[in-house]
Amino acid sequence: MGSILIVTEIQNGAIREASFELASVARALSEANGKPVKSLVVGSGVGDLASDFASKGGGDTLVVDDALAANYSVDVQSAAIQAAVAAADADVVLVSNTPTGWDVAPRIAAALDAAFVSDCFKIEAEGDSLQFYRRIFNGKINAHLSSSAPKIVATMQPGAVAAFEGPSEGGTEALAVDLSGVGAKFVEVKAAEATGIDLTKADVIVSGGRGVGAPEKFPEVIQPLADALGGAMGASRPVVDAGWLPHPYQVGSSGQVVSPKLYVACGISGAIQHLVGMKSSNFIIAINKDPDAPIFEVADIGVVADLFEVVPALTAAVLAAKG
Amino acid sequence: MKVMVCLKQVPHQDARLEIRDDSTWIKEDNIKFEINSYDTYALEEALRIKDANEAEVVVVSVGPDRLTQALRTALGMGADRAVHVNDPAAEGSDSLGIAKILAAVAKEESPDLVITGLMADDDNYSAVPPMLSQLIGMPSATGVLKAEAQDGGYRVERELEGGALEVVDLPQPCLIAVQSGLNQVRYASLKGIMQAKKKPIDVKTAADLGLEGQVGASAQKVKVEKVYVPPKGDTAEMVEGSSEEIASTLVAKIKELGLL
Numbered sequence: 001m002g003s004i005l006i007v008t009e010i011q012n013g014a015i016r017e018a019s020f021e022l023a024s025v026a027r028a029l030s031e032a033n034g035k036p037v038k039s040l041v042v043g044s045g046v047g048d049l050a051s052d053f054a055s056k057g058g059g060d061t062l063v064v065d066d067a068l069a070a071n072y073s074v075d076v077q078s079a080a081i082q083a084a085v086a087a088a089d090a091d092v093v094l095v096s097n098t099p100t101g102w103d104v105a106p107r108i109a110a111a112l113d114a115a116f117v118s119d120c121f122k123i124e125a126e127g128d129s130l131q132f133y134r135r136i137f138n139g140k141i142n143a144h145l146s147s148s149a150p151k152i153v154a155t156m157q158p159g160a161v162a163a164f165e166g167p168s169e170g171g172t173e174a175l176a177v178d179l180s181g182v183g184a185k186f187v188e189v190k191a192a193e194a195t196g197i198d199l200t201k202a203d204v205i206v207s208g209g210r211g212v213g214a215p216e217k218f219p220e221v222i223q224p225l226a227d228a229l230g231g232a233m234g235a236s237r238p239v240v241d242a243g244w245l246p247h248p249y250q251v252g253s254s255g256q257v258v259s260p261k262l263y264v265a266c267g268i269s270g271a272i273q274h275l276v277g278m279k280s281s282n283f284i285i286a287i288n289k290d291p292d293a294p295i296f297e298v299a300d301i302g303v304v305a306d307l308f309e310v311v312p313a314l315t316a317a318v319l320a321a322k323g
Numbered sequence: 324m325k326v327m328v329c330l331k332q333v334p335h336q337d338a339r340l341e342i343r344d345d346s347t348w349i350k351e352d353n354i355k356f357e358i359n360s361y362d363t364y365a366l367e368e369a370l371r372i373k374d375a376n377e378a379e380v381v382v383v384s385v386g387p388d389r390l391t392q393a394l395r396t397a398l399g400m401g402a403d404r405a406v407h408v409n410d411p412a413a414e415g416s417d418s419l420g421i422a423k424i425l426a427a428v429a430k431e432e433s434p435d436l437v438i439t440g441l442m443a444d445d446d447n448y449s450a451v452p453p454m455l456s457q458l459i460g461m462p463s464a465t466g467v468l469k470a471e472a473q474d475g476g477y478r479v480e481r482e483l484e485g486g487a488l489e490v491v492d493l494p495q496p497c498l499i500a501v502q503s504g505l506n507q508v509r510y511a512s513l514k515g516i517m518q519a520k521k522k523p524i525d526v527k528t529a530a531d532l533g534l535e536g537q538v539g540a541s542a543q544k545v546k547v548e549k550v551y552v553p554p555k556g557d558t559a560e561m562v563e564g565s566s567e568e569i570a571s572t573l574v575a576k577i578k579e580l581g582l583l
Contacts, residue, residue, distance in 0.1 A: 073465060074453075097482045101442075103465045108448040109419060110457035115544035116418055118448050133546070137445050140340055141349070142553045143446075184460030185492040187478070192486030193509070204582060210336075228583065234531065235392040241504030253481055254502075262582055269574060283580055286559070286572060294553070302559040303569055313566035317574045321583050 004029055005090035006039040007081055008053060009100055013055050018096035020163035022156055023057030025123055026094055032125035035092070037168070038062065040084040040175075042077060044070035045231025050172045057164035061172045062087055068179040071186040076179050078103045082111055083177040085151075092130065094123075097155040105155050107303045115150035119272075121160040130154070138271040139294035159276065176198060195248035197232070204262045207251055207278070211267020211288060211307060215244035221264060221311050228318040229262070236268045246280055252277035270295030287311065288316065324378040326369040326433035329403065329425050329455070330362035330395040332386055333445040346549045358393045361440025364501045368470065370401045379403050383428050385413055385421055387574035391524065398519035399511030406432075410528040413541025427532035429459045429549040437479075437498040441466050452500035462493045465500040471547050 004026045008019040015212040039058035044067050054061040057076040064080040079219040080102065085093060093112075097119040109116035122133040129148040134157075136143045183252055199205055205225040218233065226233040234256075235249040251258055253276040263281035268274060270286075270293055278284070279298045287300035288306045296302040303310055324553050334340065335355040358366070369380045384390055384396040385408040395403040408424050416424065429437060437456070442449035447463070468488065470478040476494040482502045483489055493499070511519070529538050536542070551579035562572050577583050 073491075078457075099466055099481065099489075100450050103453060103463075106422075106453035107457040107463075109450070110422060110454035113419070116450050117545055118450055125474070128421070132545075134447075135553070136550065137334075137340060137554070138397075138444065138447065141342070141550050143550045144548040145545050146548050147545045169338070183494060183497070184464060185491055187490035189483065190488040190490060202517075229577070237503065243507055246513070247512075253484055255486060262577065264579060283576075285576075289444045292552070296559050297553065297555065299559040301573065303573075304561065305566070305569065309566040310569055313570040314573055315486065316568035317567070318577070318583065321574050321578065 001035065001089070002091035003036045003038045004092045004094065005084060005088050006037065006058060007093060007095045008039055008041050008058070009096055009098060010041070010049065015041070015049055016096065016098070017163055018098060018156070018158040019053070020129055021158065021161050022094045022096060022166035023168075023229070024161050025156060025312065027057065029092065029123065029125045029130070036060070037088065040081065042069050042080045047172065048193055051116075054170035054172055057166065057168050059168050059170035061212045063172050064175050064176040066177070066179055068182070072100050072107070073182055073186050074181045074184050075182045078107050078111070079179055080175070080177050082107050083175055085112065087175055090098035090322065091151055093153045095153065095155045097157050098290055101155050105153055109153040113115050113149045114153050114154050115147040117145055117147065118155045118272055119157050120154055121157050123154055123156070135272060138157065138269065139275070140269075140292060157272070197307045198249035199219040199232050199234050199251060199258050200245050200255045202232035202258070204229040204258050204264075205234045205251070206231055206264040206266065207234035207236060208237040209236040209268030211269070213270075218223060218245060221308060225264065225311055225315045225318070226228050228322070231260070234258070236274045237271070238246050265295050265299070266311055268295050269293045272297065324372070324374060324430065324436070326372055326378050326380050326413065327432055327437045328362070328366050328380060328397070329437065329439040329451070330366060330368045330382055330383045330384050330397060331443050332356045332360045332384065332390050332432065333359045333443055335479045336360070336374045342550055342552065346551065347352070348550060353544065355391060356393065358396060358438055358475045359443050359445070359500065361442055361444070361503050362510045363431045364503055364505055365438040365440045366397055366400060367506045368499075368501055370509065371435070371506065372403065379433060383425060383432075384408070385424050387414070394524055395519050396511055397493040398522040399441075399516040400509055401515060402453045403524075404522055407524050407527050408529070408532070412535070413529045414521045415543060416500070416538045417543045417545045418448050418450035419454055419544060420538040420542055422451045422458055423534060423538055424529065424532060425451065425455050428459035428536055429455065435496050437461065437496070439498065441500045441502050452498060456498040461496050463498040464491050464493055464500045464549065467499050468502050470499055470501075504581070507508060531574045549567060
């Protein structure tokens, strides 16, 4: 019969929202293919979290509660998931595409010789198969994939579906796993450094991307518009990776997550990791010469043009309007 | 010390992408290819280890004839030799198929360290590196922004969300999948490019690696039904005109928002 196994993730002492999103996906798959939903909670002193999750979408929940699992380690997580897959007779394993999820999920697929699909924004059951939808080429193209493999591991993009909110029937069961002989050893988590650049408080952010082309163009073209609007300057990841601006300027899932009143994206194509960091802005203006850039999907106003013509013109017009 | 770097050749980031007639991938004729950006950071990290110590850097990749160009670039940057798995029977491999090929090469090479990029710019999967580490029994870390050698292995910093970092100790041999931006990648020098012409590229088939029938399209566990251009969001109002006209439309909107 098999089952659908949700691999939960604990962050700051609570089960992440993304795990409840997996519960939504699992419940919908279960309705279509009749397989029961089961869950796995791994950590130290996590019994209460597990019983709570069991009743809020998780269903019957396996618990690996061990001091050795207090912090994430790929080997601990991998051993726990493999034991849970066997105990739950799981044929579908759902994981969130977070830094821990992408670290461990492909390992599980290799260990089980399973089909693997990552970072899906939609998963549907159709007969004996699963249908997956995901972005490729940094969001420029979508892919629809399918698998009927006897074992499937898939990761979901956090935030792609609503979290499950209803109640569920289910109890918890302790799962004993040998977690000794760990290869990768957790040392510590270093919190993000405070840098004095807090984009989250800015009303207006003007960000530049790879399209800005060179580091000196930021003070010449992007910063003047930010100044004229009384806002702050930001950047996308490629700009920071290239060393054009330091990391504190980075907007995105691995930088600052912002929601200003106005976000102006200049020469930013709109890779998902950037969109996650700014799509909840109140109003978004995107300027990019590529009409197919994914940034236009989240923009309120789009301008397909050369930013080196439009941005200085806009700066001048803003200054003129201020008088 | 032997460092194995896995790299992938992908369509150039600025290539104009068009979908193939059978809708299973993009048209690959008439576009430029380059080394996957994440993998250039992986190669750079390996070359820094070579610069600091005695190390042999072996680049390994799977792909058709066009891949030679990427391997020559890697050799020109300073890698010592390359292994090119070039076999029509390997075409259509899914991520696990590619991981099996790389694992077979790793078993022949017995590297002390494997470095890869976190993900590929084309399919955005980030699947192969952890799969490879599982298949060859090495501890691994993904999204690495810093790697420092220490007694018996490496201390690495993995990128978490919002700028936090997770510090992990890996015993050697191990696999490190690097995040973009952990170093500044060098260019191949003219001298390097000249020298690269004499460096060996070892071409292998799936059968050479004992993988006949285990990889390629026939062994796929995941099938591509269709790739398609995402439906356009209907929220964006597109503004056209001269730069001045566009600027005045935008200023009017910014005024409406109460920001001017």
